[in-house]
Amino acid sequence: SITDLRSILEFTSTLAREAGDLILEGSKAIAASGDVNSKKNSVDLVTEYDVRVEELVREEIKKAYPGFQFIGEESYSAGVRPDLTDDPTFCVDPIDGTTNFVHGFPFVAISLGLIYKKRPVLGVIYNPFLDYLYTGIEGHGSYLSKNKQIPQKLPLSAPRPLPSLSGALIAVEWGSARSQTAAGSKAESFLRLAGDPNHANPVEGGRMAHSLRSLGSAALNFSMVAQGGLDVYWEIGCWAWDVCAGIVIGQEAGCYVTGGHDGPRDGNVTPEILLGRKYLIVRAIADSETEKGIDAQKRI
Ligand code: IPD
Numbered sequence: 001s002i003t004d005l006r007s008i009l010e011f012t013s014t015l016a017r018e019a020g021d022l023i024l025e026g027s028k029a030i031a032a033s034g035d036v037n038s039k040k041n042s043v044d045l046v047t048e049y050d051v052r053v054e055e056l057v058r059e060e061i062k063k064a065y066p067g068f069q070f071i072g073e074e075s076y077s078a079g080v081r082p083d084l085t086d087d088p089t090f091c092v093d094p095i096d097g098t099t100n101f102v103h104g105f106p107f108v109a110i111s112l113g114l115i116y117k118k119r120p121v122l123g124v125i126y127n128p129f130l131d132y133l134y135t136g137i138e139g140h141g142s143y144l145s146k147n148k149q150i151p152q153k154l155p156l157s158a159p160r161p162l163p164s165l166s167g168a169l170i171a172v173e174w175g176s177a178r179s180q181t182a183a184g185s186k187a188e189s190f191l192r193l194a195g196d197p198n199h200a201n202p203v204e205g206g207r208m209a210h211s212l213r214s215l216g217s218a219a220l221n222f223s224m225v226a227q228g229g230l231d232v233y234w235e236i237g238c239w240a241w242d243v244c245a246g247i248v249i250g251q252e253a254g255c256y257v258t259g260g261h262d263g264p265r266d267g268n269v270t271p272e273i274l275l276g277r278k279y280l281i282v283r284a285i286a287d288s289e290t291e292k293g294i295d296a297q298k299r300i
Contacts, residue, residue: 005114005122005137008065012112012124013135015060019053019110020128023095026052027104027129036102046098050074053094053110061090068114073241089115093241096125097217106130111219113244123245125219134223134249142226142252154253155228165193168231170209171221175237186236222246225281226253233281250281257281 026049030036036047054074061070069082069089082089090112095101097108106129114122123142125134135151136142143151170193174186194209213230215221219242221233226249250257 005140008114009122009124009135009137011064012114012122013126013133015057016110016112016124016126016133017128018060019057019094020126020131022053022056023049023101023108023110023128026095027101027108030102031104046074046077047095047102049101050095050098054092057090057092057094057110057112065090071241073239076239076241084115084118086117091115091120091241091244093219093239096219096242097215100216105216107215107217107220109217109219109223111241111245113241113246113248115244120244120247123248125223125245125249127220132223134226134245136226136245136249136252138248138252140252142249144223144227154226154249157228165209165232168209169211169213169229170194171213171215171224171230171233171235173214173216173218173221173235173237175235177237218242219246222250222281225255226250228253246281255281 026047030047030049051074054072058070058072058075061068065088067087069085069087070092071082071084071089072080072092072094074094092113093109093111095108096111097105100106101108107127108129109125109127112124113120119138121138123134123136126132131147133145133151134142134154135145136154142154144154144156145151172186172190172193174183177183190212194212196208215224218233218235218238221230221235222243223246224230225233226246247257
């Protein structure tokens with residue numbers, strides 16, 4: 001049953017730590033062997049460990065919650081694509097930040113989201129390299145436990161008002177779509193966000209954010225906005241498993257999340273939103289100025 005979200009959270013957190021051990025083991029093995037495959041191009045990477053971690057997680061979930069559905073990044077790529085129904089459904093990215101994982105850049109996470117009646121209701125994101133565990137249950141807040149310490153409620157610092165994007169620290173990602181058109185319009189958006197509009201910056205509507213960041217993991221970008229270290233994260237190209245857990249953790253920290261091809265979430269997430277590929281999470285409730293600035297980015 002779905003009634004006891006707290007015990008599901010305990011199970012999911014333990015599972016995330018177990019998966020984290022396998023991710024760390026994999027990181028050592030990859031450093032020694034360099035064994036990596038590409039999915040659609042040379043920057044869309046998958047390793048043996050993405051598959052192994054997903055199998056571990058799927059099996060453990062099946063044992064503990066045989067009635068739950070499962071959507072996972074790797075089984076989805078292999079053609080196992082269950083419809084999103086009203087049933088409790090785990091939505092899992094076994095290794096979010098595979099490129100970081102391959103390079104030994106320690107921003108890598110397992111992301112475990114639970115959807116019920118088409119709403120993300122529980123999220124666990126675990127970075128085993130830093131031993132940061134982010135958790136959230138809809139209606140009960142979100143938390144960060146660093147190095148197995150007592151969980152701290154998110155955000156860790158009071159949200160600053162965001163009068164415009166100009167004072168913001170903004171996460172964006174290059175993603176794996178790198179055609180001239182895709183990469184070119186992303187670059188243009190990045191310039192529009194961070195370039196100085198008063199100094200020969202040809203990009204109309206430039207905002208000059210404090211700076212741009214890319215953690216290389218959508219789940220960790222969401223977590224960092226929830227924590228308060230980033231003000232905004234915007235990306236086109238995410239998948240449901242990249243963001244499902246992050247949606248709960250972000251919203252429970254008071255963030256505004258909008259996604260897919262729709263407007264702001266009003267509490268219900270449709271499959272189109274969840275499976276849409278364009279996400280925005282803002283630390284404070286976005287005011288119209290912030291939204292206008294972000295809207296300018298929707299040209300991509
Ligand atoms: C990717 C990462 C990356 C983001 C992509 C995601 P993966 O997930 O989160 O930062 O830019 O949109 O698909 O492939 O490492 O699981």
